[in-house]
Amino acid sequence: MKFAYRFSNLLGAVYRQGNLSFSKDGNAVISPVGNRISVFDLKNNTSETLPISTVKNITCVGLSPDGNIAIVVDEDGAAVLVSLITRAILHHFHFHKPVSSIRFSPDGRKFVVTKENVALMYHAPGKQREFNAFVLDKSYYGPYDETTCIDWTDDSKCFVVGSKDMSTWVFGAERWANLIYYSLGGHKDVIVGCFFEKDSLDLYTVSQDGTLCVWESDTELDGLEGEVIRGKAEARKDKGETKNVRFRQMSKHFFNKEGDFNNLTAATYHKQTHILVTGFASGIFHLHELPEFNLIHSLSISDQRIASVSINSSGDWIGFGCSGMGQLLVWEWQSESYVFKQQGHFNNMSSLAYSPDGQYIATGGDDGKVKVWNTNSGLCFVTFTEHTSSVTKVTFTSSGFVIVSASLDGTVRAFDLHRYRNFRTFTSPRPAQFSSLAVDVSGELVSAGAQDSFEIFLWSMQTGRLLEVLGGHEGPVSCLCFSPVHSILASVSWDRTVRLWDMLDSWQVKETLPLTSDGLAVTYRPDGQELAVATLNGEVSFWNPQTATQTGSVSGRHDLETGRKETDKITAKQSAKGKSFTSLCYSADGESVLAGGQSKFVCIYNVKEQMLMKKFEISCNLSFDAMEEFLDRRKMTEFGSLALVDEGAGDGEGVNISLPGVRKGDMSSRHFKPEIRVSSLRFSPTGRSWAATTTEGLLVYSLDGSLVFDPYDLDMDVTPASIRKQLRLQEWAPAIVLAFRLNEKALKQEVLEKVPHAQIPVVCSSLPEIYVEKLLGFVAASLEKSGHLQFYMTWAQSLLMLHGQKLKNRSGAILPTLQALQKSIQRHFDNLSKLCDFNMYNIRYAVALSKQRGVKRTAEEEEEEEDEEEEDEEMSEKMSVASIEEAELML
Structure with missing residues (x-):
């Protein structure tokens, strides 16, 4: 137990390469960091690195629609299926080639993987355990060069794939009579992003040279017809009942370019709000409203290339990853402010x-x-x-x-x-x-x-x-x-x-x-x-x-x-x-x-x-x-190791081998x-x-x-039943001793929290010396996470006051426990002081506001009193006039 250290967290690196993803609720960002996955909770402002790792650096992550599982693929195409709930690896798979992108269908039943010039559709792993979690459904061929991006229609009937050969291909996820595959051209550079419009087959495609093409389909999603027997399909086609899906280019837009180096490097689209986000090599990003292509705003967030862009489910927050700086930013575009901004060390x-x-x-x-x-x-x-x-x-x-x-x-x-x-x-x-x-x-x-x-x-x-x-x-x-x-x-x-x-x-x-x-x-x-x-x-x-x-x-x-x-x-x-x-x-x-x-x-x-x-x-x-x-x-x-083979122009210099004692290698090397x-x-x-x-x-x-069972001085009669019996008899000190001998965390917490608050000093004074240190360590650990702040503080104070001299003699051994206690108390002090300051400022504000309103009210009351006095004077004058007239009449 003493050396049962396990990997806890990875700090100092927030993003390396690959695609960013938001969780289902949109409150957390999932970022690949080397061969690990980090989850940044934006609501609670915490980070956690999952205790899983791949063989090489991660290049792409596919997140299921329900947010429970993720498929993580590394540089060589080795994939792992990860449960984001249990933080465990469920399945290993190898695609044998580097994978450029991976995307689940909106209904969560299938996912598409693109590698080289092929799109592969797999059945998504189900809730039941199965021998092979990744079952290949279909392979789609069409592009001549490597594929780059994927997007699905909202009903999971079709998906679109972009390619480096400047073409975009629309494929049917099922066999449709009027849509088998469809190729779209119109671009002069690599396709960076392709996106379907909400509940429609209308398309947007974005290329690396900063060109946006808007494509309109002549068929609605409901117009896709299932495949029928070939003879019947031909007969219906002769009668004119069936016509194939066709696309036409509605418009073409160009982003403002500052130069040839300013390539469009990343893009994402939010279907509900019709917002297109594009990132460039110069660190600038644009927000446009489609299909009118209205510029909402443009901002420079870095001087490095934006490698990945993602937008959360509500469309409020946009995540940016800059691999050159190791930087991760989350931007709220409506208020134009940072929600999250972290950057690791640029070098080692x-x-x-x-x-x-x-x-x-x-x-x-x-x-x-x-x-x-x-x-x-x-x-x-x-x-x-x-x-x-x-x-x-x-x-x-x-x-x-x-x-x-x-x-x-x-x-x-x-x-x-x-x-x-x-x-x-x-x-x-x-x-x-x-x-x-x-x-x-x-x-x-x-x-x-x-x-x-x-x-x-x-x-x-x-x-x-x-x-x-x-x-x-x-x-x-x-x-x-x-x-x-x-x-x-x-x-x-x-x-x-x-x-x-x-x-x-x-x-x-x-x-x-x-x-x-x-x-x-x-x-x-x-x-x-x-x-x-x-x-x-x-x-x-x-x-x-x-x-x-x-x-x-x-x-x-x-x-x-x-x-x-x-x-x-x-x-x-x-x-x-x-x-x-x-x-x-x-x-x-x-x-x-x-x-x-x-x-x-x-x-x-x-x-x-x-x-x-x-x-x-x-x-x-x-x-x-x-x-x-x-x-x-x-x-x-046949010439030796591939790393030592010179692939240059034959100038005789050979491969640069690092000298003995050189720590970082040749930084100018292409394959560093x-x-x-x-x-x-x-x-x-x-x-x-x-x-x-x-x-x-x-x-x-x-x-x-929690994973290591480490009982102390265990005996046959030390059982949870005997411990609870001592609690019923209100024998607090023997119950605590038995609980620490069994050494189960839940049981120790139960026993400790059953002790009445007034009895704590009495119990502490009657504890054997050997259990004082163990109890103090448990109180320090519980104080860090428990909400019973005063209760555990009373335990700590009583133990230190009553056994301080004995603990002082073992200062070397007790020092880590005391420092853990100090850390817990300091953290609670910081949190409470912030809360108290906040409440104090609110109370001051409320008092000042009430005084201000009180001043206004007194001024209004004075005006009302003056009005009443004037009315009384008028009434008295009227009454006096009336009484004089009555007296005159009587006379």
């Missing part, structure tokens, strides 16, 4: 850091950006773009409100998470490229190591001044780490030494630890009593920093198990001899260490036993280089394949998860306790 991620409470993750990338991600929602909420070159290292200060980053542009910058600004910039006297970074526990000292001058620079966070330049290393400084308890800085270098610098004693070298090979990474245990160092020979060595003695080592070269690159001339086994770990991190309890490097594997080692506990394969995507362990025979020719690697690893302070920055993105693995 290089570093990550957890905030002290585990709520945020900061990442730095080769694009010079520092992004901060919320671990609960999985979304980026702030991006800092002040760096002008690759960011090599990021870290949080102990307060959690300041992020410090080092870059190859020669600066170290500090960012404030309250005001979202760069408030400090640290520089060196001579320009230097900073490759390592560390901040001490107080947050006052900032240190950075240079990779060209072999020096370590120290600055003050308060003043921003350079305090000292530490010299002594004879090679590039590869990693820095401050001790969590003492003011000591550990630095590791390529000169095969680890130096410990005393920050209190004139910044002198306290100890020098000799290594057997070049040092690559160094990290302190959370209690500061141990040091782990990764070296170039693939070893992880452990040292006691007090006595400067080595306490153990682990050889991890065989655990890396690297694959061979396409252009490698040596085997994977020989290639692994030159690989090593480049990133290290201790677990929250300090008992194990997490290691990763130039491989697709991440290893967890037990420090005390010095053995491998578990190994995680972070990716199975064969679109990356160095994934396969053996040569692929299909890629072998990124190499799989782990650049940085971090355990969450809560110990419930760990994250790794890889070629794929930011992968988060977390504990999934």
Whole structure:
């Protein structure tokens, strides 16, 4: 259970390639990210990556009309049928050729797949289990070149297919006597989109050169006649009763072109509102109302090519995907505002850091950006773009409100998470490229190591001044780490030494630890009593920093198990001899260490036993280089590996093979394949998860306790019945102990919530010491999701107040639990403070409004009183006149 980490989420990448899809209710976007699928919930502002993956990068996704299943196809044509409800793979299938598009019929009974110049219609998988979920119904031939797009009529009787040969083909999904197939021309470029009008056979076709053709059919959908016996059909045709469906071009429209490079790259049509959305290579998109072709508005959302456009069921939100920038946008066209805007790192991620409470993750990338991600929602909420070159290292200060980053542009910058600004910039006297970074526990000292001058620079966070330049290393400084308890800085270098610098004693070298090979990474245990160092020979060595003695080592070269690159001339086994770990991190309890490097594997080692506990394969995507362990025979020719065969004009230069030590390959190569690697690893302070920055993105693995049965001190009499019996007898403490011995989450929650609120301190005081820690951990986990906020807060307060001294003695083991509790309380505090602020502002507004109305009312009342007084005066005058007249008459 301790290492039952499972893939939880993928951050840092929101869109790569393929088509975007909206869910049935229109509130979520389904986006392909490499060989995985991410679902972005626009209502709740969260993201989730499904725990499924294909063999290679995904190119197209087909979503069923009810939104329950999806067909996902990768670059080679391998397809998986996925349930979006259970998040599981239901069926595997292979189309054997790359698939350009896939579309379900509106009734959900069939789907069409286009590959090469063929359209294949399959029966959609039913609700019952079947041996073969994909049954081919018909194959449709017509286009001469590759097919590009599909659309269905609303009654699922016909579908239309666009092609690269500039033609559009209308096919009958069933055998119709008056429509077998129909070809439409009129375009001079590749067909990008073809769309049927609502409840009609009328068509719109859009081509890459920015041309729209409007086609009108002389037959309604009801006019399609079923196929009859051939003799009868000919007889009816002779009598003139049956006539074939014909199309004629009603009009032709052209989009405003800014130049030849501005190709139309994506299009979608919403039948209910008659809105056509088109995206262009320059990042501009247009909204037109059809069939009049009225321009609603035009906007530039990016300077990169728009690769995919989708519109939701209500027609309010439009999704745009830009593969060049890795950007995903959702635009509300009526209010002209963004509903959702996310972008990953343009190039590889290089570093990550957890905030002290585990709520945020900061990442730095080769694009010079520092992004901060919320671990609960999985979304980026702030991006800092002040760096002008690759960011090599990021870290949080102990307060959690300041992020410090080092870059190859020669600066170290500090960012404030309250005001979202760069408030400090640290520089060196001579320009230097900073490759390592560390901040001490107080947050006052900032240190950075240079990779060209072999020096370590120290600055003050308060003043921003350079305090000292530490010299002594004879090679590039590869990693820095401050001790969590003492003011000591550990630095590791390529000169095969680890130096410990005393920050209190004139910044002198306290100890020098000799290594057997070049040092690559160094990290302190959370209690500061141990040091782990990764070296170039693939070893992880452990040292006691007090006595400067080595306490153990682990050889991890065989655990890396690297694959061979396409252009490698040596085997994977020989290639692994030159690989090593480049990133290290201790677990929250300090008992194990997490290691990763130039491989697709991440290893967890037990420090005390010095053995491998578990190994995680972070990716199975064969679109990356160095994934396969053996040569692929299909890629072998009589001249050797296909990747090594020069396909050029015979100038004798041959294939460019990357030099040893080159990390990213030749970026100018036409067929550049990124190499799989782990650049940085971090355990969450809560110990419930760990994250790794890889070629794929930011992968988060977390504990999934619901799938692992881990009872504690179990006995024959520990049953749910005996636990409920104790509850009926109101024996709360024995019931809690029995529930924790059985260790079922639902039962523990039931027992805990049955305890009366007033009895909580009494129950906490009578609990055995061994169950206090377990109960505190359960309260921390429950507090994160439960709505009973005050109830669980009372439990936490009583446990900490009554058993605080005992827990303090086991501070190292209890630290992850306390940090998990702090994370839960902080999240609830943030949510409640926002809600309270909102209510407070509403109340102030209501009070001000009522006062304003009260002022108006008093003014109106004064006017009414004046009117009444005037009326009374008039009446009294009239009465007095009348009384005088009566008196005169009487006289």
